[in-house]
Amino acid sequence: MSLSRFFNNRNTLGAVFMVPAGLILLVFLTYPLGLGTWLGFTDAKIGRAGEWVGFENFTFLFGDSVARLSLFNTLFYTIVASIIKFVFGLWLALLLNKTLPFQAFVRAVVLLPFIVPTALSALAFWWLYDAQFSVLSWALVKMGLIDNYITFLGDPWLARGSVVAANIWRGVPFVAITLLAGLQTISPSLYEAASLDGATEWQKFWHVTLPMLTPIIAVVMTFSVLFTFTDFQLIYVLTRGGPLNATHLMATLSFQRAILGGALGEGAALATAMVPFLLAAILFSYFGLQRRAWQQGGSDK
Amino acid sequence: MSNFNRRDFLKASAGVAAGTAAVGVGGEALAQAKGAPALNLKPEKGAKLRVLKWKRFVQGDEDLFNANIKKFSAQTGIEVRIDYEGFEDVRPKAAVAANVGSGPDVIYGFFDDPHLYPEKLLDVTDVANYLGNKYGGWYDVCKTYGMSGNKWISIPLGAAGATFVHRISHMQAAGFKEFPKDMKGFLDLCKALKAKGTPAGFALGNATGDGNAWCHWLVWAFGGRMVDEKNNVVINSPETIKALEYAKELYATFIPGTLSWLDPNNNKAFLDGLISVTNNGISVYYAAKNATDPKVKEMTADIGHAPFPIGPVGRGTELHLFTEAMIFKYTKAPQAAKAFVTFMMEKEQYEPWQQASIGYVTQPLKAYESNPIWTSDPKNTPYRDCVKNMTPNSFAGKLGYASAGTMADFVMVNMVAEAASGSKSPKEAAERAEARAKRYYKV
Numbered sequence: 092m093s094l095s096r097f098f099n100n101r102n103t104l105g106a107v108f109m110v111p112a113g114l115i116l117l118v119f120l121t122y123p124l125g126l127g128t129w130l131g132f133t134d135a136k137i138g139r140a141g142e143w144v145g146f147e148n149f150t151f152l153f154g155d156s157v158a159r160l161s162l163f164n165t166l167f168y169t170i171v172a173s174i175i176k177f178v179f180g181l182w183l184a185l186l187l188n189k190t191l192p193f194q195a196f197v198r199a200v201v202l203l204p205f206i207v208p209t210a211l212s213a214l215a216f217w218w219l220y221d222a223q224f225s226v227l228s229w230a231l232v233k234m235g236l237i238d239n240y241i242t243f244l245g246d247p248w249l250a251r252g253s254v255v256a257a258n259i260w261r262g263v264p265f266v267a268i269t270l271l272a273g274l275q276t277i278s279p280s281l282y283e284a285a286s287l288d289g290a291t292e293w294q295k296f297w298h299v300t301l302p303m304l305t306p307i308i309a310v311v312m313t314f315s316v317l318f319t320f321t322d323f324q325l326i327y328v329l330t331r332g333g334p335l336n337a338t339h340l341m342a343t344l345s346f347q348r349a350i351l352g353g354a355l356g357e358g359a360a361l362a363t364a365m366v367p368f369l370l371a372a373i374l375f376s377y378f379g380l381q382r383r384a385w386q387q388g389g390s391d392k
Numbered sequence: 393m394s395n396f397n398r399r400d401f402l403k404a405s406a407g408v409a410a411g412t413a414a415v416g417v418g419g420e421a422l423a424q425a426k427g428a429p430a431l432n433l434k435p436e437k438g439a440k441l442r443v444l445k446w447k448r449f450v451q452g453d454e455d456l457f458n459a460n461i462k463k464f465s466a467q468t469g470i471e472v473r474i475d476y477e478g479f480e481d482v483r484p485k486a487a488v489a490a491n492v493g494s495g496p497d498v499i500y501g502f503f504d505d506p507h508l509y510p511e512k513l514l515d516v517t518d519v520a521n522y523l524g525n526k527y528g529g530w531y532d533v534c535k536t537y538g539m540s541g542n543k544w545i546s547i548p549l550g551a552a553g554a555t556f557v558h559r560i561s562h563m564q565a566a567g568f569k570e571f572p573k574d575m576k577g578f579l580d581l582c583k584a585l586k587a588k589g590t591p592a593g594f595a596l597g598n599a600t601g602d603g604n605a606w607c608h609w610l611v612w613a614f615g616g617r618m619v620d621e622k623n624n625v626v627i628n629s630p631e632t633i634k635a636l637e638y639a640k641e642l643y644a645t646f647i648p649g650t651l652s653w654l655d656p657n658n659n660k661a662f663l664d665g666l667i668s669v670t671n672n673g674i675s676v677y678y679a680a681k682n683a684t685d686p687k688v689k690e691m692t693a694d695i696g697h698a699p700f701p702i703g704p705v706g707r708g709t710e711l712h713l714f715t716e717a718m719i720f721k722y723t724k725a726p727q728a729a730k731a732f733v734t735f736m737m738e739k740e741q742y743e744p745w746q747q748a749s750i751g752y753v754t755q756p757l758k759a760y761e762s763n764p765i766w767t768s769d770p771k772n773t774p775y776r777d778c779v780k781n782m783t784p785n786s787f788a789g790k791l792g793y794a795s796a797g798t799m800a801d802f803v804m805v806n807m808v809a810e811a812a813s814g815s816k817s818p819k820e821a822a823e824r825a826e827a828r829a830k831r832y833y834k835v
Contacts, residue, residue: 136793137487139509155831156824157801222649223661244597244652247815333597334651335809336802350484352800353508353793 128366130359137353148360157336158361161344165365167251168340169319172258176315177308179259180266185300187267188274198268205264213328216257220244220329244330247337254338257325262318266311273307274300313376317369341365431522431734439725440471441732444486444496446479446715449552449675452748460741468735470728479713480600489720497723498733503785504796506537506546506718513545514719514726519734520544527739528758536784536791537714547733548756550746551712553778554605554671555697562590562668563696571698575613575638578701582645585668593646593667595653596809598802601713602655604785606671606700607808608711611635612783613703618798618829619789625833627807628826635703636811636818643812651813663688671700674751674775697774699781708781712754754778794832803828 097103131148135141152158183201191197204212219227220243228240243253277300285295323342326332332339332347339347341361349358443461448454454476461472475496477485482501489495490509499505506513520538524530530538534548558571566584568577582592595602611617616632619625643650647667650657658670663679670676676695683689700710717736719729735741737757746753747765751772755763756779766776786795798804807825810816816824 137484137491137508139491151831155828157828220652221660222652222657223647223664223666239648242649242652245649246651250652330652331598331654333654333809335806335813335815336598347800348797351480352797353483353487354797 127359128363130356131363132360133356135355135359137350137355141356144356148357149364151357152361152364157339158341158344160336161332161339161341161361162364164251164338165320165340165342166368168255168258168322168338169316172255172262172319173312173316175255175259176262176266176319177312179263180311181270181308183263183267184270184274185296187271198271202264202268204261205268209261209324210328212261213257213325216253216260216325217329220253244338245334247335250330250334250338254326254329257329258319258322261325262315265318266315269311270304270307273304273311277303309376313373316372316376320365320369320372431518433727433731433734435468435470435728435731436725439728441473441498441723441725441728442496443472443474443498443500443732444482445474445476445500446482446502447476448749449673450678450749450752452750453745453752456745456748457736460736460745463741464732464735468728468731470725470732472732486718493722495720495722497719497725497729499718499720500549500715501546501718502713502715503537503799504791504793506716507540507791508793508796510540510545512721514721514723514729515543515545516547516719516730516733517544519547519730523547523734523737523757527737527760530756531758531779531782533714533779533782533784534756536786537716546716546718547737548714548716549737550753550756551714551779551782552601552673552752553712553754553775554602554673554710555699555774555778556669556701557662557672557676558669558696558698559590559665559691559694560696561694562588565590571696572701573699574701575703579638579642579645582642582669586645590668591645591647592642592669593650593653593658593661594642594670595655595658596643596650596805596812597653597657598805599653599655599657602658602671603653603802603805604799605711605713607805608783608785608787609671609700609709610639610703610808611804612709612711612787613701613705614638615703615705617788618795618804618825619786619833621788623789623794623833625826625829627829628822632807632822632825633818636808636821639808639812640814640818651809663691665691674772677771678750695771697771699774699777708777709783710778710781711785712778712782714779714782714784715753751775789833797832798829801828801832803832 130141132143132145133141134144134147187194187198187201219225222240222242222245225240225243227243228237231237232240242249244250281299281303282295285299290298321342322340323346326338326340326343327346330338332343336344341364345358345361345365347358348361349355352358445457448457458474461474464470465472479502482499483505485495486499486501486505487508489499490512493512520530521544530548538544538546538548556571562585563571563581566581566588568581568584572578572581585591594606596607597603611627611632614631614635616627616629616635618627647661658667658672659676659679661667662670662672662676663683674697677692677697680688680692680695683692700708702708717733719726719733723729736745739759742755742757742760743763743765746755746760746763751765754775754777755761761776766772784791785799786792789795803825806828807821810824811818811821
């Protein structure tokens with residue numbers, strides 16, 4: 092009797108149905124994240140439980156030249172790659188939005204770099220960037236443009252540029268295809284209205300397309316920044332953080348310190364130190380880009 | 393790392409068998425065996441073992457290891473399940489097993505592993521003494537890795553040794569009859585090779601194996617060391633500076649791009665004929681020997697192996713990928729696990745396994761110097777002495793978290809790379825390494 096009443100109550104039933112999802116989140120997301128954060132405040136080693144050491148790991152990392160370099164590398168990598176990915180992605184989306192021959196096929200092909208597993212495409216780039224066997228260098232030498240092979244991954248700044256380029260290649264399709272989906276939701280009547288008002292193509296883009304697209308841009312760029320900031324595989328295959336730690340990102344350094352070096356606490360602290368940056372990126376995109384007033388043609392206060 | 397298939401293995405072992413017949417069984421080992429105390433192990437009834445070993449670098453390793461396991465199971469009735477993992481995945485897995493208190497009974501780990509959780513490991517002093525007595529004794533470096541205090545906590549399996557792999561014809565064209573044995577000679581050779589357009593190439597990227605191996609050798613050869621006997625960081629020393637100045641001169645003779653090199657790069661460059669000297673395991677030689685491409689196969693006779701040159705310290709200062717068997721205290725069948733580890737180290741199993749691994753792993757026990765694999769092909773011989781010439785990665789301090797962390801963080805490799813490439817002066821590079829190492833060696 093009471094059981095049937097229990098199951099007929101919408102509120103309790105709703106709660107019951109949410110329990111599995113809640114449990115999954117708790118066990119597989121909240122707990123590991125909490126554990127990771129907690130580890131960052133201990134001196135845990137692999138194979139040995141740690142003791143609470145407060146902010147010791149963080150002060151230690153702050154004084155560590157390699158950790159500071161990895162922070163710089165990560166910011167550089169994320170900012171440069173994300174901006175270029177956005178520009179190229181938007182451009183590609185606008186092109187794909189026009190009527191093209193073999194439209195579906197072309198759109199599918201554009202997604203390819205994103206579909207190929209990162210580890211595989213990274214291997215391809217590893218060959219492209221090889222100091223001795225690079226097909227890029229080979230081609231340039233054969234064309235007589237350069238005399239010596241380029242050591243793409245052998246010079247700190249060249250290496251940073253090379254890994255950023257590989258990341259862009261991989262990330263542009265995601266941005267482009269998602270923005271394309273956004274473009275297709277924009278009502279043609281808006282463009283017709285703009286045409287009637289005598290708007291130029293540029294004005295249409297600036298006053299119709301872009302404002303209508305901002306919510307999608309906010310979401311896509313948030314994801315893109317998160318993916319880039321936490322990138323691991325590409326660096327690990329291409330350089331392992333070399334040369335001279337010039338491409339070590341916080342994620343790769345964290346792995347190197349925690350798992351290969353055994354300093355779990357320190358690695359966890361390094362990973363935890365990424366969280367504020369990620370939060371900042373999310374907050375920026377939500378509060379900075381999802382401004383209703385601007386979208387509806389008004390202006391911010 | 394070369395791929396070595398079953399057919400190659402058969403060919404290689406046929407050659408080795410012929411070698412055995414010619415040389416005869418070494419009498420020394422047998423004589424010592426008579427005086428050896430017997431090892432009294434009583435494997436638990438119905439014991440089942442789980443073993444974790446690093447994934448092969450050469451196919452023959454795994455084939456014969458598995459065959460030996462089968463033999464063990466047949467003789468003792470103990471069931472053994474073996475898992476293979478990439479060599480860099482073994483450390484975290486072993487550590488987790490130690491931490492959680494469950495997992496494989498036996499794990500073949502690397503370098504400092506046993507010293508990260510010595511209290512979690514079974515005392516295997518009896519096994520080590522038995523094997524040591526029977527097979528001519530352990531090399532010194534094995535005691536450093538195997539023992540904690542005065543008891544043994546792991547049984548060394550050997551080391552994936554490296555030598556200076558070089559092209560004989562290029563060396564001769566550069567005016568050297570044989571490979572230099574000292575630092576000055578080696579630098580002169582590299583300069584001459586560079587002048588002939590057939591340069592040297594050594595990995596200076598974050599290359600776990602090759603980079604660590606030659607950078608440690610170089611600094612140690614000049615008397616530099618990360619820490620002293622009491623684990624005080626002493627890397628910033630006049631000896632280190634000398635080594636780094638040498639590195640700078642040496643780097644000038646390298647092929648471009650070595651700062652980006654990871655472990656596989658030197659193999660590829662060597663087999664393509666782009667470099668004339670590098671440090672590597674025996675795999676390059678076997679890749680050439682078993683190549684289908686006639687151009688590469690032709691190179692086989694021209695490949696020479698030489699021990700790392702000896703520096704002003706006057707002794708071998710090599711670093712090789714050292715591996716050891718650890719039995720965890722949580723095992724339900726400690727006697728069976730000991731029996732297994734012992735069985736794999738006995739001559740009947742170890743020598744054929746070493747042969748099938750084409751000498752990729754150098755023995756920790758002196759008696760196996762007489763294994764015909766080292767003489768059946770004279771080119772294998774330099775690899776015989778790798779463990780003998782080896783210095784532990786923690787030199788001159790103790791193995792543990794600090795030494796493991798310092799090596800995993802490439803402190804030595806980065807220092808050499810910074811000074812060699814000129815991005816930092818030798819003094820600055822040494823100071824930076826000192827600051828980084830001190831963080832690991834803080835009390």
